[in-house]
Amino acid sequence: MKKIFFSALICFVTLTVFGQQKIWTSSKQPLQEVEALKKLIKAPTFRNKDYTITDFGAKDGGVFKNTDAIRQAIEKCNSEGGGRVIVPRGVYLTGAIYLKSNVNLHVSEGATLLFSRDSSDYPIVFTRWEGMECMNYSSFIYAYEEENIAITGKGLLDGNADMDNWWYWCGARHYGWNENRPGEQKPARAKLHKQMADEVNPRQRVYGDGHFLRPNFVQPYLCKNVWIADVKLINAPMWNLHPVLCENVLVERVKIVTLGPNNDGLNPEACKNVWIRDCYFDTGDDCIAIKSGRDQDGRNIGRPAENHIIENCMFKEGHGGVVIGSEIGGGARNIYALNNTMDSKELDRALRIKTSSSRGGVIENVFFYKTKVGQYKEAAVRFNMFYEKPGNHVPTIRNIWVEKLDVTHGGKYAVLSAAYESSPVTNFTMIDCKINGVKEPYKVDHLKNVTLKNVKINGKSYSSFD
Known part of the structure; x- marks a missing residue:
């Protein structure tokens, strides 16, 4: 018993010493941290x-509505x-499916x-929409303050979205929007931004019918x-997997193929201890985007995204492979991406960190290791502190380690980097990287x-970016 206690204590200390800035001096240190985290x-x-x-x-057939039967089970x-449903x-x-404690939806x-x-x-529930708290449509599968929940099996989750259903709500013309058709989310989005800035009670920020804020696909909240294992997700209305303020999250062997607007693959938001492994992403937005809340909501709640492992995943189309931000007001720390593969002419970036001075927060301790990339469009590594509108909360990005990045x-x-002179990207390390075929x-x-x-x-060696 003592041995187990001290082992757990060592893991805890290793992963929670955040009072001072961490600076890695070799890949051995973050690799040890990864192994400690996996035990948790x-x-x-x-x-x-x-x-x-x-x-x-x-009833089978895709016509009879089975909501009540699934709820009863x-x-x-x-x-x-x-047990298993x-x-x-x-x-x-x-x-909408509400998932309760100790239930594995198989x-x-x-x-x-x-x-x-x-x-x-889809009833109105307490949720987050683009990092802002509000009352809006339930995600297609939702849970709130539940424990021990799962979605497993080799079956299919079909969000049933297309240019005539859900997607056109975003107002993007190439997704079916036109001036004579309802479905423009921009007024409601602007209103929600204003309510957040004014710090209106989130439970008084009520949306739903007539506002066109699309629901997420799967959202466990405070769980x-x-x-989540083995399932395939297609045709999401918006973000696919979106755990919020959750702890101890394991996502494995999941396949996400959906190219609609804002169809992010997996967005753990303000979560702690997350392991994503052996997954496949082909998405209409960021493949994995780690978040911690937008602007005032992110800062006021103050929960960082921390202790995330992304391992042995395949990334195809998307705005970014491994992404941190942009709704990152609570900060992010200890993000480890290892042994991943990326390859698509429609993949914009491999590692993407995006934030702004309306967000603030500290993004630190990002370890990007043994990544093999076939092709991408913009940058292998992209830092951007000017994503969306400016504000008075200049962000911090520090201790970023990229090793054994191999780009064909x-x-x-x-x-590619855009940072503040007053807040430069600090302690950026690249080791044993080979990047071919770039224009600059x-x-x-x-x-x-x-x-x-x-x-x-x-083919040319670089010792600096002067």
Whole structure:
């Protein structure tokens, strides 16, 4: 027992010494931190009891609405101590699903959960929309303050969104919007920004019908012990996997293929102890975007994104592969991306850190290790402190370590940076990196304490960005 206690204590101390700036001197240190963190993140276990939704009246075929049958199965499972709620082979149309503690929603191979296109099937709940707290449509699968929850199985989650359903709400012309058709989210988005700036009580920021703020696909909120494994997600209305303020999150072997507007793949927001492994992303926005709240909401709540591992994943189309921001007002620290592969002519960046002086916050301790990239469009490494509007909260970006980055055919730049002179990107290290096929080696400003060792861009060695 003492040995277990002291082992856990060592892990805790290793991962929570944040009072002073951390500076790595070799990859050995962050690799040790990764191994310590892995010991803290575990999938929840469930009682050995199955509840099949067809036993509660669910019907295959994609026409009958199975919302009540699925709800009854989940409630029965939860009330009896937990287990698996089974979606068997077939196509099951449903509205919002609320996932309760100790329930594993298991979507069997050959099964599809097809989500309704009727907004009235999604009740108003407390949620986050683009990093802002409000009352809006429930995500398609939602949980609030639950523990030990899971979505597993080799089945399909189909958000059923397209240019005529959900996507046109964003107002983008190439997604079906026109001046004679309702579906413009901009007025509601601007109103929510103003309410956030005025620090209106989030439960009085009420949206829903007539406001066109699209729901997220999956959003566990303030939950502990979250496990998502093996499922495939397509046709999301907006962000796909969006855990908020959660702790102990494991996402593994998930495949996300959806190219609609703001169709981010996985956005852990203000979460602690997150492990993403063996996943596939082909998205209409950032593949993985780590967040911690927008502007006032992010700063006031003050919960950073911390202790995230991203490992053995494949990234195809997207605005960025591994991204931090832009809703990052609470900061981010200890982000480890290892042994990932990226390759698409429509992938804009490999590592992307985006923030602004309306956000503020500290982004630190980012370890980007053994990444193999076929091609990308803009930059392998991109720092941007001028994303969206400026404000009075200049952000900090520091201790960024990139090692063994191997790019076959790059885009415009190897490294691209836009930072404040008063807040340069500090302690940026690149080691054993080979980036070929770029138009320009770099375009940078305001970098401080840069270390380059064995860095080759288009075959030429670089020891500085002067």
